[in-house]
Amino acid sequence: MSFVGGGGCGGQDVHKFVEALQADFKTLSLETKKKYPQIKEACEEAISKLCTAGSSQQNSVYYTVNQILYPLVQGCETKDLKIIKFCLGMMQRLITQQVVDQKGALYITNALWTLMENNIEEVKVLQTVTLLLTTNTVVHGDTLAKALVLCFRLHYAKNPTIVNTAGATIRQLVSLVFERVYLEKDSVSSLQQQQSSGSPAEGEGGNQDVQTFASDAFLLFQDLVQLVNADQPYWLLGMTEMTRTFGLELLEAVLTNFSAVFHESNDFRLLLKERVCALVIKLFSPNVKHRQLPAPSNGNAPVPAEKPYFPISMRLLRLVAILIQKYHTILVTECEIFLSLIIKFLDPDKPAWQRALALEVIHKLVTRSSLIAFFCKSYDLKNHATNIVHDMIAAMGSYIRYSLINASAMLNGQQNGVANSLTAMSGSNQCGFMFRGAYLPLVATYAPGVSKAVYLEMLDKIDASNIPDSYGISVGHAILLDMTRSIGGVIQRTPELHPSHNTAVITEEEHKPLCLQLVNSSWSALLSAFIPLVETSIDEATTENILKAMQNYAALCGMLEQLQPRDAFIMAMCRASFPPHYAMSIFANTTQSDGDLRCHTRSGSQDLSSQFINSCSGDAGDFRPQIVAVGTPLPSASLPHSVMQAPVMLTNKNLQCMRAILFLAHNNGGILGTSWHIVLQTLQHLVWILGLKPSTGGSLQAMPKPAVEANVGIQTAVMADLPVLSQMLSQLFESSQYLDDVALHHLIDALCKLSHEAMELAYANREPSLFAVAKLLETGLVNMPRIKVLWRPLTNHLLEVCQHRHIRMREWGVEAITYLVKSALQFKHKTPLKENMELQTMLLSPLSELSTVLHADVRQRQLDCVLQILNTAGEILSFGWPAIIEIIGAVNEHHGEPLIRTAFQCLQLVITDFLTVMPWRCLPLCISTAAKFGSQTQELNISLTAIGLMWNISDFFNQNQDKLMSTQLQDVSILPDFPGTVKMPQFDKLWMCLYAKLGELCVDLRPAVRKSAGQTLFSTISAHGSLLNPPTWQALVWQVLFPLLDNVRALSSSASNEKVDASGNILIHHSRNTAQKQWAETQVLTLSGVCRVFNTKRELLQMLGDFERAWSLILEFIQNAALSKNGEVSLAALKSLQEIMYHNTAERTERALKDPQTAQEQDEEIWTIAWNIWLSIGMESTKMSTSTSAKLQQQNSNGAETQEDFYIPSQAFLTALIQIFPAIFQHIQVKFTAADFDKFCTVLTNAVCIPVQTDAVPYIMSTVSDTLLTPLHDGILDCMELIQKEATKPDSHISQLIPAIFRQLLIFSKFACAPPTFQQSVEHKYAKSSGHYANNASVEVVSMNYIPFGEKSISICVKLYQTTATEDSVVQEQILHDIVKALRTPLAMKYKCLSSSTWKLAISSLISVLHTGLKVARAKPQHFASLWDDLADTLDKFLFPASVCTIEDRGLEEIVLDETIDCQVIELLRDEVLPHSHEMPHQFIMQIVVLLNKGSIHSASDTNICYESDWKLREIFAKTCFETLLQFSLLEDHANTNNNRLNANVLTAGAAGAGGKDFAGRLAVTALLHRFQEVLKRFNDDERQSGKCPLPRFRLSEISFVLKAIATLVVSMKKAPASKVNKPAWDQLIGLYPYLVDCTTTTSPEVSRSLREALLQYTDLLQAPRSCSAATSNDNVIQSNGQE
Structure with missing residues (x-):
């Protein structure tokens, strides 16, 4: 790919690249300038071409590259290392930029070839080649x-x-x-x-x-x-x-x-x-031909074949492994050859490293289940092909056996030659195999399905390192496990984790024959290999893996219905679970699998087994398996006597094998078929040896062995495993639920066979094995969904077991039956058991049949079962109740307490939980049965609980009333008859049956039964009585309740008073230690219960007639009980009375609206009865006669008599009695008379005076504190307030009672200062003693705090007076005078009062009533003539009390507050008395002036007063008195400016004359001046005597006050009218002047300032004022009289 086409770079990048190339060529040109001019020229030409390419289109760069490579190729030919490196670097950059095409690549390759041949820069050359080929694909x-x-x-x-x-x-x-x-x-x-x-x-x-x-x-x-x-x-x-x-x-x-x-x-x-x-087969030739033999003895060595070479052999086997793994589908024949060769490499005559390599290759192959399937399909399944799978596994078995035998032989010196690494095992945590002392450790461990080669990976080794002797068996062990796993993968079609894309596909048609062939090819060879491995393995993990493989294989055989291989593997595992001699004995009669093993197990394995067995009992130095459990052999017909005598010793491996069998049977029980017997027989023996005993549900648990079995024991480690084994056993039988019916019957037949064998042995008095019975139970439990399939054979056999004479067999037979019945009833069947009568009958049938068994233990278990059935499945027993109740009712008292207890528990459950599912006709039977258990005398708790059951029955009646009412019983004879009630409904009869039975139990001889029955009876009536028809109520009251009350009263009165003997160690409380006291409790319960019922149903009973008779009768019962000498009974009676009195009036109001006249008449009559009953109870109970007091005093003196000799009502009783009154009063207030009130007050006063017993202290203390009222006092005052409230209403019928109310409240108020003393009888009820009850240690009464009660009475009285002061009855009865007299006691006592709150409340109350009452007194003076002297005396005793108060006693703040209260009294006089002096008696006004004079100067008081402690702080009080005096005596009285004459009625006979008020004023001035003179004289004397020591602060304050008072008096006298100040007063004032002058020597600044003010006021007195010249001689007489 070119730079231009694939680089994707922009023009800028190309430009930079070209510039970089030009720079590099310039550098190269400079380097070759001298030595290699041709290279220089080529570089310049290349630069030129690059310049041209850079200026033109980008495409031209690609075409220029081949031309610019020329100088680089030339540079590589120079052999100059520097230039070569530079040129190679430029080439690499060109290659990296992908600008080299095919031709350029050839140039570069040729240049590199030259460098290679010259051995120059080989590494750079390799880098360049790599770049050239990997950068793109042009080469x-x-x-x-x-x-x-x-x-x-x-x-x-x-x-x-x-x-x-x-x-x-x-x-x-x-x-x-x-x-x-x-x-x-x-x-x-x-x-x-x-x-x-x-x-x-x-x-x-x-x-x-x-x-x-x-x-x-x-x-x-x-x-x-x-x-x-x-x-x-x-x-x-x-x-x-x-x-x-x-x-x-x-x-x-x-x-x-x-x-x-x-x-x-x-x-x-x-x-x-x-x-x-072909190449591989050719190269394998040395490996196949070579044999490693020991040197012959004759010295004639054979011609040695070519020796195999480890590196070649190892790589060849790696290559073969790849060919088989990845190309087996296209190299079928070749792979067969390769596999045969590899298997041949395992022969013992091959070198150890060659065998190790072959094992590693085989391991790689067997981890792939697809390969195993392919081998079987391609070879074993073909008629004329090699059985590769069989041969491979057989070779592995032979190899393993050879390894073990050879290791043992080498260790024992039977083979000379190379020293080996085998030693006896020295550690305890080793993994591996041990045979005849030779220890072969597991030197290699593998994860399942993973091969990990060691020698196949030694690519850098020339020779194989020293291979451990145990390496082969370690790999071989892993190969067998993985082979088993792969076979399982093929049979179960488990997908591989890493499947290859060229795996052969096995169709469904091919799969079944393939699996069968796979088992046929492998099982015998696998078994012969596994047996020695199991026998020789010495660690748990290794054994566990082998056993898992055997389990899995046996399961696979079972899946394919290959019985012979299945049984052979199971038998091998069962044999391995025991010591060899024991296994041989117990399986002697089991011919099922022995022949198979003999036929299909190679002789080497048998030899090996026997050798291994012998090795266990060999030399002491040999390895001995650890014995983890020693047990006795299970008695068996097949065991010879010698075996029976010797203990059975189990190793850890035996227990592992047991677990493996359990696991196999648990997971694959469906394929065991006829093998169940051998499996169960094995498990039974192991369970017996280990000491596992059956427990609940059939599971097995380890039980402690008796000490006598000294030679029998189980190691601690195994003890921890026993629960696991037990759990596995249980899980095994739990898995039977997944078996089909045929397999399940195989299992049950096997168990029954084992059980019959155990029963036969038990007849010979040998300890039976309970394994079969327990497991029959467990099997039945887990197969509940198809219980019909196995119920009859199962339970029939178990009933046979229940009849067995051996108690252990019998126990477990009945355990199994009862447990099965319980579980079957609980189980949720496909058709609900509740609706399946046939199934329900079938399931309960075995339980009923147990009733025919005579053994008591079986009957006990039967009842226990019934109890548990009721607990767990009672709600579904729709058809079984007759049988259940029959079983319960069959038990009588002679059966003994345990059976009675169990039967009762059954009844308890029937009644509490299952009445809803029971037929109607069973209900009366349930009631009578419960009552029967309630009256039985063997067990008290049962009686009490039976009564509780009767409550449950009532609750059921209530909840199911509709259903019960709608059901009519045909056979009415089972219901009792109640005369006097016409056509009582069946439902009501059911209730009356219950009430009658409870009523009978209420008078049982046992207190606890009586109490429980009573509580239940009344709770039932209260909760469910509304269900009865009204006529039935009359029957209930007159035929059940009133007879019950009468019986209880009669039995209570006749009960013994002797102490009850407490049986055993039970302690009886002193309140229940006699029969009479126990009957008292019953009386309380029945009375309160009947009253509660009566109260609740009062309206209903009133409609039925006879109500007044019933009302009178119930109140009679209450009165009788209330006057009982038993406090508990009397208090309960009052509580019952209280309930009746406080009954809700809503329904009564509704009845009154319907028939008002009749209702009113009835109400008046019944409440009059109630009032008379209350008065009777109150008068009788609170009447503390002299004889009673004498008895108590006698007790106080000698302490010999008990409190039972007389009766003192408790506080709770009295409180309850008082609290009932308001309820009665609201009904009788219209007819409430003064005589009624007097009787009522007698009851109240008597109740207050009743002493408190010590046991009532918690009652009081728990409800009040010292500052609050006791419940009794609170109740009494509430009653008074209730009557007061009613009396003060407009147009009240009882308004004439107001004065009597005042007097009763005032009686109560006096208790705040003088509580009543108990030593005096009630007739002398108001002793004015300030002490509480005599504090004699033997007196069982305590003092009570009456202060809150008295104070609250005062408060109520004051409030009442404020609202009723103007009432005629209050004025005429002189209630104000009574209040003043009552308050005089606390006011006179003042600081001697028991509580300071008393006199403070008294003075505030006095002030309040005077504010209200003085106005009335001024308006109606004729009714208050007797008041004034007592009022003046009361005020004087309060303001100047005899009791002394000190700062230490009360504190400064309290004294200041007390002085403020005193000032409030003076202010009252100033505001309410002195302004109206002309309307009050002259003598009273004079007494008030004297009182003010007395208080105006504190030092002028009695000389006995302690200045330091008390009066030094009454300056404010003195000032208030003084100012009040001045205001009264000197200032102009605007109220008298009209010269009104004083009312003649106000003046007394000794104070006649028109100038009474002026006279009082002048008298006040004269008295003040006289006191000033005394204070001044005393001060001057004391100051002279004190020398330089200053007088106390309060003396200085006192003199300062006097001086200020003089100044104020002078000013006031100057302003006063002439009528108020006479000449002697002026003379007396001037006479003070010398004393004032004497005071000038004082050093106190405060005194000096006050003195200066006083002296300044004397300025106008230097000349007598003219107003004095007209003084008459009559004034002198008055003055002289006043000074006296």
Whole structure:
């Protein structure tokens, strides 16, 4: 291809290329200028031509090349290395640019030839040749031949580098020549048209009509054959020599890579057949004739034949392998010859390397299944051809046997000569074979189907290296495995991984005869080869591979129905599973395969086997197989006594063989046929020896052996394998589901035969083998889809086994039957079992027949089976229920607890899960059966669970009501009769049957049964009672429930009070340790249950009549229980009462709308009954009589009596009692009278005073904290609020109760400060003791926190007063006065209160009620005359309490807050009292002024007050008092500007006169001035005495305040009216002046500033003001009185 045509370069690239050439020629011209002028001239001419070519069209460059090559050729002829190198480089560039044509190529080739002959730059020459031929295809024909000859010539140079380079070049170029053939289009058809008129080999060249490249390839290959045959070439003229080895390698390369050329061309094919094959056969001659014999003893050596040469032989065999692999379809006869030769090479008289090479070739061939098929088809299947496949495998077997025997002989010194490498095995992890001490390791391992040659690849070796003795057996072992695999591939038509395109196609017609022939040709030879390999292999992997091959082959034979080969292979594997002597004994009667083996196994194999067996018991130095398991022989009729006595020792290989048999039978059970017996017999023996015992489902598991069997054991490693073996066994029988019916019967017959043998042995009291029974079970399980085929023979045999007297046989017989029945019922049959009566009956038949067996263990297993059937397949037993219930019902109490338990479990499942599929007529039977189990006394748990089943029955009735109602039972005798109810429906009778049975169980003697039955009865009625017809309800209430209550009450009252003896180690709680307490629990349950039912169905019962009688009766039962001395019963009774009282009124409202008058009358009557019952319970239960208190006190004193001697209601009881009231009250409020309220209050007060028992503390603590109300207190206050809310409604019927409500709340409020004490009886209920209950350790009551209760009562009272203060009843009953008196206690106690929150709430409450109440008092003073003294006293005791508070007690912030509260009180007086003083009593106003005076100066208080601790911080309070006093006493009272007279009713008798208010004001001023003087005098005295030590800060603050107060007072007195300030007050003010002057010595800046303000205000007093001159003597009298 030219540069121009194929380069694809642009004009610019051409231009650059031309310029580069010109530059190169210039360089060459300069180099040759002196020595070679002719070259210089040629270069200049070339430059000229290039210039011309560059300026013209691009095409001219191509034509110019041949002309410019001339100087380069001349340069190569100069022998000047520098010039030659330069010229070769330019040539290579021209070649690379593809501008050289055919003529130019010839010039270059000739130049290179010259250089070759002169031995110049050989490597460059080779590079140039390679470039010339590989760059494009212009070189062909003679030029190509010359180039190739040039390379061949250089290959035989002396320089190794050149030789190697030339060799590589030749290989590349030879391949190139054949690759060109593929490039030519239609080359195949052209070659096929060529019909040679004479042999091309006879002429001097190839046929001229053949296309160019094919012709080159043909001529080249022909000459290669010529040269290998040492003949002259026809085309490669000039060849002087070529080694045969190199020629063979080239032939091999061509034949390997270009087989398509030979297959597609007749010429090439003919060349291959006539020349190549003949050449190979000729060259094989030395190998065939040579024999390697030991030196004869007589010294007459035979004439030695030509010795084979390893390199030639090895290459020849490589070539043969290629010919067979790739050209067998066109060289059929030749391949037969080659194969026969290769097989002959395995003879023992051939050199070891020759045998190794032959083995490697055979290995290559046998990995290709297509080749094996071709060999069999072309040779073995032909009548007069060689049996190549048979001969090949037989030769392999002979070779392997010879290798083993020879190795043993050499090791034992029976053969002299060459030292060998065989030694006894020293390691434990070796792979290979051992025979009579000779160890042949596996020195070569191969992946399946892959051959890996060693000696065939030794192309660089002259002689074969020392071949290990074991190499041959290693390859031979791999050949046998791959041969088996390939045979399988042929038979199964498995595609090859790498198929060749020239593989012969096997048609379907040809396939079957081919496979049969393949088996006939191979099985005996393979078996005779495998047996010694299995016997001598010493590692698991090798043995595993051999056994797999044997399995696969046996399976193939079975597929082809070749019974003789199949049985022979199976027997061989079975024999290998045991020690030889044991195998010989147990298979003595098995003649099925022995004859076959004897006929078809070569004698060498038999000899070898016997030799190997003997070797196991040979010298101590010999290899001994590792014993991994030792077991006892299985008793058998065929075993001689000697064998029975000795233990059986199994090697790891025996177990491997067992696995192989399992694998074979598992995967190919369908082809075993009559061989099943031998396989199962083998497995049975192995299972017995290994100690595998049957387990659930028929699988086998390893069981621990008894200690007495000291000589029997299994290694740990094998113990891990036993589960795997067991799993494989199970899988084997699982695979029987894939067998056809005939094969399955073969299997079952074999198992039954084994089982009969075991039964016979068991009659002799020998331990039976359970293998057959277990596997019959397993076989049946996996063949469920066709269970009819095998059910009867299988179960009939198993029923025989169940009758056996040996317990182990019997156990497994019944196990097999029950397991099969369960599985068959569970299985999803083609026709659903639920609809298949015949099949269902057939399957349950064996189970029913077991009832005739007398053995108890069988009956137990039968019931267990029924239980499991119900668990797993009960829903499909549509036709089997009679039989199932019959089996369950057949068990009585004398059968013992286990059977009863199992039978009950069955019943349990029937009732809980399968009532839906059971016929209607079975339901009453189920109820009575469940009740029967409930009343049985053997097992308590069964009774309890039976009761639970009755709930399940009820649930079923409910869910299937439609179905049950629509079904009418013909035989009504099975249903009970209930008198008094007309035409009760069958469905209702079913329910009543259930309720009646449960009612009977509710009074059982066992508490647990009673409890369970009661819970079930009421749960059932609650959940499903709505299904009954209304008339039936009357029967239920009067015939079941009320009689039940009466029975329970009677039995409870008559129950023993003695402690129950706890049987065994069961601990009984003290609350249940007597029969009476246990009956109490029953009473609670039944009462609450009946009440709940009554409540739920109240509307229904009201419609039926007799409701009032029922209502009275139920409340009577409740009252009786509520007054019980048992706390549990009483509390439960209240809860029941609560449920009834709080019943939903929606339906009742609907009934009232229909018939309002009747409904109202009924309601009034029943709620009056309810109210009376409640009052009765409340009065009786909370009445703490003196005798009761005395009893408790007696207990406190001696601690000897128990708490049971008397009864204290619990907090929960009281709470429940109180919480019931609101429900009753809403119905009786219209008729609620004051007498009712008094009784109600009595109950409340008594309930509050009831002490708390210690066991109630968790109840209280779990619901409240210290700051919250207890449930009881909360309930009481809720009731009070309820009544209060009703009383305060407009037009309320009970508004007259408001004062009584106030008084009751105030009673409760006092408990915040003085809780009730228990030592006093209820009649003395309000002891004002601040202590809690006596803290005696023996008293089982605890103190309670009444503070939240009392405080909440105060809050409610205040709110109520704020809304009802103006009510006439509240005013007339002086409720405000009562509130003030009630609050006086906490206010007076103040800091002595139990909680500071109490007095704070009290003062805030007082302020609130005064805000409201003072207005009412001013409006209606006649009703409040008694209030004022108590109010003034209360305020005084609060503001100036007797209790002391310190910072340490309360903290600074708390004290400040307390002072703020005090100020709020003063502000109240300032805002609500003093402005209205003329409307209030004079004495009260005077008391308020005195109180303000008292608070205005804190140091003027009682001298006992601790200044440091308390009053130092009441400055704000004092200031507030002072400012209030000033405002009241001095400032103009705008309210009195009209000189209104004081109301006469306000003034008291001792305070008559019109100037009462002015007098009070002047009195206040005089008192203030007197106190100022005291403070000033004390301050001056203390400061003088303190010296330089300053007074405390609070004293300075106090004096500062006084000084400021004086300044303020002076200012106020100046502004005040004359009526409010008299002359003595001014004189008293001026009298303070000396004390003020004394204060000037103080060092405190704060005091000095206040002093300055006070002194400045005295400026106007230096002269007495004129307003004082008119003072009267009467004022003096008043002043003097006031100062007193």
